[in-house]
Amino acid sequence: MTGNALRAKDENAPNAIMSTTTTGQKMNILFLSHTYIGCHYVVGSHHLSKALAEMGHRVVHIPHPWSSVHQIVRGSRRNLVTGELSPNRWQFQIGGFLPSKWHMLALNFDNHSKNLANEILSYCDEINISTFDYCFVDDPVFCQTCKYLPINKMVYRPTDIYPEMPQGKAYKKADRLLMENSSRVVATNEQILKYHGMEDASNTFVLNNGFDPVHFSSGHRPSTESPSMTSDSDSTNKMLSVCYVGALDKRFDYKLLNAAAAACKEVKFDIYSPSDAGPLNHELPNIHCLGAVDYQTLPSVLTQYDLLIMPFTFDLSNRGRSPMKLFEYAASNVPILAPSYMNTFGIEDVTLYANLDEFIAALKKARINPQLNRDMDILKPHSWTRKAELLLEFVEGDVS
Incomplete structure (x- = not known):
């Protein structure tokens, strides 16, 4: 098997629960995700x-498969x-030996998917999980793997318009199969x-990503002029300081x-x-690329x-973005500048722009060290x- 999983078996772990569950019972839950924890x-x-x-459910998280080819070309996954x-x-x-995407496009995808399922089952057997009440899938590459797993209810959780993502055409068929x-x-x-034309389907639900209110309330606004995070000169402290944290990919507007x-x-x-x-x-001189920032800081x-x-x-491709960054930004009590297609969820001090001129105009109007006092109650939901x-209420049929 790929990876260096801890293999110690928990002899006292409870067996898988019965397939019929309601909210409040402890369940076995599987996530098939596009991004690894770490x-x-x-x-x-x-x-x-x-x-x-933390609610007491037993949860297994499986990230996008990391093949032997990945290991040879890119090395081990960091952290x-x-x-x-x-x-x-x-x-x-x-x-597996070859990347899952290769199998999806040109090789025996079904056999590969069955092998992935067997790997998952082998790991889960060691922690005394033999079946899953729910499986949440947010990576289309697992579309075939699911049918070889003992799952009572499969839930597709798309986090983007995958076919419109950079290099996302390969996932178009898998995305559609999971939707259907x-x-x-x-x-x-x-x-x-x-x-997908499914906004009125009875088995669909929109649940935006959230944020960690405790974690993001740990930062504190400076009471005087905001210090520069980069110090090119003494005059830098008098400049409006603007920040972006996140991916730099084809969905980032470099031209803007x-x-x-x-x-x-x-x-x-x-x-x-x-x-x-x-x-x-x-x-x-006023663009500074500072690398990754640790989530904890x-x-x-x-x-x-x-x-x-x-x-x-x-x-x-950007229309399907989750608002998680918006909530995290909002909790910092700093003004926000976002594209006009984004839902602001009633959050105060969010300026929307539709083009370069509006983006620049918003920058010109922004104040140095603004002292906001957002109503944080609006973020609690x-x-x-x-x-x-x-999420559990919906998949169990208690909300619509």
Whole structure:
């Protein structure tokens, strides 16, 4: 098997529960996710699996398969943790010799999927889990794997409009099959369901990603002029400090940011991302690429800025984005600048832009060290604990 999972068997672990469950009973839950726990990016399946485990459910998290070819070309996954992560919560790495996407496109995908299922079952057997009450799938590559697993109810949880993602065409068929064949579809954005023409289907539900209110309340706004996170000169402290934290990919609007930085020399743009920042104009002195920021220190980083931005393109691939970043930004008590297609959920001090001119105008109007006092009660329904409760209520048929 791929990976270095902790193999110690828990002799006292309870057997799998009966297949008929209702809210309140402890269940066995499987996540088949696109992102591993330990990655730079902390995504919804990580938070939901943690919240469900804290409720007492036994939760197994399986990330996108890591093949022998991946291992040879890219090496081991950085900071991957396998085995028991916390009480009631495990992560295991599976794979095969060739990447799953290759099998999906041109090889024996069904046989490969069956092998992946056998790997999962082997790991789960060692922690005395023989069947799952619910399986939440957010990676289309697992579309065939599911049929070889003892699952009582399969729930597709698309977090993006996958066919419109960079290199996402390969997932178009798998995405559609999961949409059509899952017992429930829980999308993180209404636009995902609209894309598939399923917004009125009785087995669908929109459950936006949430955020950790305790974690993101740990940052504190400075009481005087915000200090510069990068110090090029003494005058930098007088510049409006703007921050973006997240992925730099084809959905990031490099053209917009480069143009805004060129037009607003008095604004300092700090970009935190583990991704390659190549398309950004590194010749502009007010663009600073600072690499990845640790999730544990993210709240204290966000609060040091005057404006938090979401410079995303207006491509269809962005319409299905989850608002998790919006909630995390909002909890920092810093003004936000976001694309006009985003739902603000009633959050105060969010400015929307529809083009470059509006983006620049918002930068010009922004104030240094704004002292906001957002109504944080509006964020309470978006906690991960509440999201996990709603997720179970829907898949058990208690909400619509």
